Amino acid sequence: xxxxxxxxxxxxxxxxxxxxxxxxxxxxxxxxxxxxxxxxxxxxxxxxxxxxxxxxxxxxxxxxxxxxxxxxxxxxxxxxxxxxxxxxxxxxxxxxxxxxxxxxxxxxxxxxxxxxxxxxxxxxxxxxxxxxxxxxxxxxxxxxxxxxxxxxxxxxxxxxxxxxxxxxxxxxxxxxxxxxxxxxxxxxxxxxxxxxxxxxxxxxxxxxxxxxxxxxxxxxxxxxxxxxxxxxxxxxxxxxxxxxxxxxxxxxxxxxxxxxxxxxxxxxxxxxxxxxxxxxxxxxxxxxxxxxxxxxxxxxxxxxxxxxxxxxxxxxxxxxx
Amino acid sequence: xxxxxxxxxxxxxxxxxxxxxxxxxxxxxxxxxxxxxxxxxxxxxxxxxxxxxxxxxxxxxxxxxxxxxxxxxxxxxxxxxxxxxxxxxxxxxxxxxxxxxxxxxxxxxxxxxxxxxxxxxxxxxxxxxxxxxxxxxxxxxxxxxxxxxxxxxxxxxxxxxxxxxxxxxxxxxxxxxxxxxxxxxxxxxxxxxxxxxxxxxxxxxxxxxxxxxxxxxxxxxxxxxxxxxxxxxxxxxxxxxxxxxxxxxxxxxxxxxxxxxxxxxxxxxxxxxxxxxxxxxxxxxxxxxxxxxxxxxxxxxxxxxxxxxxxxxxxxxxxxxxxxxxxxxxxxxxxxxxxxxxxxxxxxxxxxxxxxxxxxxxxxxxxxxxxxxxxxxxxxxxxxxxxxxxxxxxxxxxxxxxxxxxxxxxxxxxxxxxxxxxxxxxxxxxxxxxxxxxxxxxxxxxxxxxxxxxxxxxxxxxxxxxxxxxxxxxxxxxxxxxxxxxxxxxxxxxxx
Numbered sequence: 001x002x003x004x005x006x007x008x009x010x011x012x013x014x015x016x017x018x019x020x021x022x023x024x025x026x027x028x029x030x031x032x033x034x035x036x037x038x039x040x041x042x043x044x045x046x047x048x049x050x051x052x053x054x055x056x057x058x059x060x061x062x063x064x065x066x067x068x069x070x071x072x073x074x075x076x077x078x079x080x081x082x083x084x085x086x087x088x089x090x091x092x093x094x095x096x097x098x099x100x101x102x103x104x105x106x107x108x109x110x111x112x113x114x115x116x117x118x119x120x121x122x123x124x125x126x127x128x129x130x131x132x133x134x135x136x137x138x139x140x141x142x143x144x145x146x147x148x149x150x151x152x153x154x155x156x157x158x159x160x161x162x163x164x165x166x167x168x169x170x171x172x173x174x175x176x177x178x179x180x181x182x183x184x185x186x187x188x189x190x191x192x193x194x195x196x197x198x199x200x201x202x203x204x205x206x207x208x209x210x211x212x213x214x215x216x217x218x219x220x221x222x223x224x225x226x227x228x229x230x231x232x233x234x235x236x237x238x239x240x241x242x243x244x245x246x247x248x249x250x251x252x253x254x255x256x257x258x259x260x261x262x263x264x265x266x267x268x269x270x271x272x273x274x275x276x277x278x279x280x281x282x283x284x285x286x287x288x289x290x291x292x293x294x295x296x297x298x299x300x301x302x303x304x305x306x307x308x309x310x311x312x313x314x315x316x317x318x319x320x321x
Numbered sequence: 322x323x324x325x326x327x328x329x330x331x332x333x334x335x336x337x338x339x340x341x342x343x344x345x346x347x348x349x350x351x352x353x354x355x356x357x358x359x360x361x362x363x364x365x366x367x368x369x370x371x372x373x374x375x376x377x378x379x380x381x382x383x384x385x386x387x388x389x390x391x392x393x394x395x396x397x398x399x400x401x402x403x404x405x406x407x408x409x410x411x412x413x414x415x416x417x418x419x420x421x422x423x424x425x426x427x428x429x430x431x432x433x434x435x436x437x438x439x440x441x442x443x444x445x446x447x448x449x450x451x452x453x454x455x456x457x458x459x460x461x462x463x464x465x466x467x468x469x470x471x472x473x474x475x476x477x478x479x480x481x482x483x484x485x486x487x488x489x490x491x492x493x494x495x496x497x498x499x500x501x502x503x504x505x506x507x508x509x510x511x512x513x514x515x516x517x518x519x520x521x522x523x524x525x526x527x528x529x530x531x532x533x534x535x536x537x538x539x540x541x542x543x544x545x546x547x548x549x550x551x552x553x554x555x556x557x558x559x560x561x562x563x564x565x566x567x568x569x570x571x572x573x574x575x576x577x578x579x580x581x582x583x584x585x586x587x588x589x590x591x592x593x594x595x596x597x598x599x600x601x602x603x604x605x606x607x608x609x610x611x612x613x614x615x616x617x618x619x620x621x622x623x624x625x626x627x628x629x630x631x632x633x634x635x636x637x638x639x640x641x642x643x644x645x646x647x648x649x650x651x652x653x654x655x656x657x658x659x660x661x662x663x664x665x666x667x668x669x670x671x672x673x674x675x676x677x678x679x680x681x682x683x684x685x686x687x688x689x690x691x692x693x694x695x696x697x698x699x700x701x702x703x704x705x706x707x708x709x710x711x712x713x714x715x716x717x718x719x720x721x722x723x724x725x726x727x728x729x730x731x732x733x734x735x736x737x738x739x740x741x742x743x744x745x746x747x748x749x750x751x752x753x754x755x756x757x758x759x760x761x762x763x764x765x766x767x768x769x770x771x772x773x774x775x776x777x778x779x780x781x782x783x784x785x786x787x788x789x790x791x792x793x794x795x796x797x798x799x800x801x802x803x804x805x806x807x808x809x810x811x812x813x814x815x816x817x
Contacts (some may be wrong), residue, residue, distance in 0.1 A: 072398075104395055223795065
């Protein structure tokens with residue numbers, strides 16, 4: 001099946017600053033892809049390139065089979081884009097705004113529009129500039145969802161919203177995702193998206209550190225703890241991430257929950273040392289991955305000593321968990 | 322946006338309301354001395370400002386620069402967007418303006434239907450001179466403040482270039498097609514930049530499209546300098562063709578300081594005769610050469626030197642740089658004066674026997690006798706208004722008197738005359754008003770003295786049409802440049 005979004009070595013520079021570096025990404029139709037990373041990581045730049053708001057310095061991207069550079073006009077009848085930075089026609093009331101955008105979309109669903117308006121409880125006769133940030137975001141959502149786009153691109157849609165509004169928006173996104181809509185959203189907060197995202201990508205300083213499905217991540221990663229009183233043993237395998245002695249145990253992470261890997265652990269720590277091998281939370285996996293600074297395809301050879309900046313960024317991004 | 326629309330409409334409407342020519346005031350007062358007229362003219366000045374605001378709002382409502390605009394991720398086709406903008410300007414700028422011009426023409430007594438082609442041409446001129454430049458600037462700027470700064474910068478740059486150009490070449494020439502290129506070139510470049518920016522939103526590339534514009538204009542100026550334009554418009558006659566006028570120099574040539582530093586004015590007293598009956602010759606440009614010193618002046622415009630049949634004395638001026646003067650003054654030379662001439666033939670004649678009321682002359686306009694103004698005695702003149710452009714070239718004769726105007730002609734009567742209009746046959750001249758006012762002052766044809774026009778005496782309007790444009794020359798042997806005279810001024814060339 002053709003990807004909903006595919007990028008190849010996408011690079012964007014602003015003068016001497018490189019905002020994106022060789023980003024290659026593939027998002028399958030129907031997936032909810034969460035692009036996370038700290039502020040300034042390049043998430044918004046990537047989304048703007050995908051929406052043809054910015055032109056890449058190198059590389060290319062296709063959106064629903066169309067080169068991103070050709071994305072304009074009619075192509076947007078099937079794409080929704082909501083950004084916290086997007087300027088809205090603020091002199092319009094909500095009703096007038098919807099009246100303005102409705103004719104642009106032949107497949108506009110009045111019933112869905114009515115349903116969304118009811119769910120969001122939007123003040124229809126108030127000008128957009130007089131709406132709160134949450135309300136304005138809801139209005140943007142209605143205008144971008146009511147035509148049931150195949151692809152929905154959301155740039156930090158939930159940041160700064162109060163929990164109630166956030167829940168309302170997430171519920172709607174979850175519903176639409178179930179209907180098969182492809183959603184790409186960016187966030188600097190893992191907690192915002194882990195409930196409904198199917199895929200996770202981590203961008204830091206313009207580099208995509210990993211991109212993988214969340215069930216696969218959860219199935220693959222395990223935290224191992226073994227009662228251990230002395231110092232770190234010298235015979236630690238390179239596939240054991242973040243080894244440390246904590247609370248009287250040797251703890252590390254394995255990125256490949258394969259039988260041979262588990263067997264190797266048992267072989268390394270014979271009875272009476274019984275390793276406890278447990279599933280990890282997404283936050284823990286995320287921090288482990290981010291700190292490894294390694295693409296998923298080469299995870300086992302990742303460095304065991306991540307830089308302080310990466311650790312800080314990953315911790316910040318996962319902080320909400 | 323709505324404020325801009327209101328401003329644009331209000332200034333247009335306000336101008337019309339104040340400039341209503343059907344009020345009870347004498348027509349002559351309204352032309353130049355009435356305070357309300359001055360207010361109306363102030364509103365004319367405000368019209369382009371309101372248009373600027375309107376165009377700025379129209380374009381920047383969906384700005385093309387930036388990455389936060391709402392519309393760029395919506396299914397809005399650039400062609401539809403651009404068409405919508407143009408349609409909006411058509412409805413709220415062009416239509417009110419065109420309606421206002423029709424109302425103004427109607428109130429001024431001109432029929433609207435025959436004026437429609439001219440009105441259309443006026444709209445094209447307004448598009449090229451005002452709308453497209455403002456639209457281009459708006460398309461290539463992000464917001465109002467950037468547009469304002471760009472506009473001010475451009476005005477300063479144009480002023481600086483004009484100042485520098487004037488320093489290098491202060492001479493202007495009169496040709497029938499001096500400025501036929503600027504507007505089409507501007508329209509092509511600016512139009513391309515606008516379309517490109519809407520289609521691609523690559524602002525720096527769109528701006529780069531405009532960069533060659535000054536270069537192209539400079540190239541045209543280089544390859545079509547004044548000399549080429551005059552030589553092209555006024556071909557040298559073949560030897561068999563009769564000279565349209567015989568020009569001879571008379572004694573009394575003198576030199577004076579020009580208005581610009583480093584420029585002298587060489588004043589040649591001349592006789593002009595030999596103009597065929599029912600013809601006239603307009604001396605448009607003059608050029609001086611001294612072959613033995615390898616010196617040639619630029620072609621220089623000569624104003625208000627129109628020669629009728631008969632023998633006339635006139636003075637023509639050639640400007641020359643002081644450094645050329647210093648080089649040439651040391652020895653006598655053979656000086657050749659070349660004249661670019663337009664020969665015209667008298668055509669339709671209309672005589673107004675009793676010009677006491679408003680009267681209409683076809684191809685000229687609607688005129689009224691001047692009345693005693695509040696401020697000064699203006700009864701030597703008549704006041705005319707024309708639709709969309711100046712009148713056709715016309716010579717107006719009447720009589721005045723040095724002793725007082727009796728009802729009957731007397732020995733004290735003095736012939737008076739005035740040239741008005743031009744051979745320019747464009748259907749409209751650029752302006753924000755479609756009614757042009759002209760005060761026509763009469764000169765004494767027999768002596769260089771002021772004589773009042775007799776208001777009851779007939780006015781004879783003779784319209785002239787083009788016969789040919791040509792050149793003639795006059796050789797002055799053993800010419801020695803005179804020393805510059807101090808405090809020598811000529812108030813105005815004498816009309817023959």
